[in-house]
Amino acid sequence: MDQVMFIVWRESVEALLVVGILYAWLKASPAGKPGIKYLWGGVAAGLALSGLLALGILGISSWLSDDGQEYFQAGMALVAAALVVQMVYWMKKHGRTLKRELESGLSDAVSHANWWGLLILVMVAVAREGSETVVFLYGSVAGADAAQWPRLILAGALGLLAAFATFWLLQLGGRIMTWRRFFALTEVLLLLLAGALLVSGLEKLVDLGTLPSLLDPVWDSSALLDDSQSVGKLLADFAGYRSHPALMVLLIWLAYWVGTVTLLRRNQARR
Known part of the structure; x- marks a missing residue:
């Protein structure tokens, strides 16, 4: 439930940022006001594409055998972990110029009255955030039973409400939290979440016998800190x-952190 709320919150804030930048630019420009309806059309189209992706993923999962579903869930968890790292890397690389790049593309569309180009721009931006959300959520909630779905839906709704509240606070001009601080904090949380998704995917592969455990468990710290409660x-x-970690999972998890930190530091050094 916590993962669902965080994912919906973080991805919704990023989508609101993109739409907010474009909407403010169009509203402030007399030549851009006719494009506002295309902006909302692009938002609707992007959400529709994300919904189709969700239906496609659920459809594929339902066609698979029990073992096939386990492999599919493991694969989606690993893909979600990789996407999180890619997203953090992309935001660190383009975050400073995101507003300028969006406004440049919008200015070009407005100057040529290319409203369908504006719609496609918004559709792609929203669909990108929506598709990431779909993949992340599937990686987190795969295997949930029917009794858990009401709580998961509630968590998603609370995450969406929290996103609107966060966006409003950030629009106050940094009195409480700046955009830079927001992204710095959530990037750390996203990388932690990617590590959790990686572990869940690897554990499924170990359980299926695809990966050797090497040593299982390496230790037992449940008396000190049980991973099933609190x-x-x-x-x-x-x-x-x-x-109760398996050695193979532990080694890959450590390699993930070494590789991710090295990648982000090199990116920071180049900048």
């Missing part, structure tokens, strides 16, 4: 903590 459960959901 703080331990929170760390398990958001950072991949396990009180």
Whole structure:
């Protein structure tokens, strides 16, 4: 539930940022006001594409055998982890110029009255955030039973409400939190979440016998911090903590952090 709320919150804020930048530019420009309806059309189209992706993923999963579903869920968790790292890397590389790039593309569309080009620009931007949300959520909630779905839906709704509230606070001009601080904080949380998704995918592969466990468990820290309740459960959901880790999963998790930190530091050095 915590993962769902965080994913919906973070991705919705980013989508609101993109739409907010474009809407403010169009509203402030007399030549751009006719494009506002195309802006909302692009938002609707982007959400529709994300919905189709969700239906496609659920359809594929329903056609698979029990083992096939386990492999599919493991694969989606690993893909989601990779997408999170790619998204953080992309935001660190383009975050400073995002507004300028969006406004440049919008200015070109307005100057040529290319409203369909504006619609496509918005559709792609919203669909990108929506598709990431779909993949992340599937990686987090795959395997949930019917009794858990009401709580998961509630978590998603709360995440969406929190996103609107966060966007409003950030629009106040940095009195409480600036955009830079927001992205810096959530990037760390996203990388922790990617580690948790990685661990869940790897554990499925170990359980299926595709990956050797090497040594299982390496230790038992359940007496100190149980990963099924309280703080331990929170760390398990958001950072991949396990009180009974398999050695193979632990080694890959450590390699993930070494590789990710190295990649982001090199990117920072180049900038």
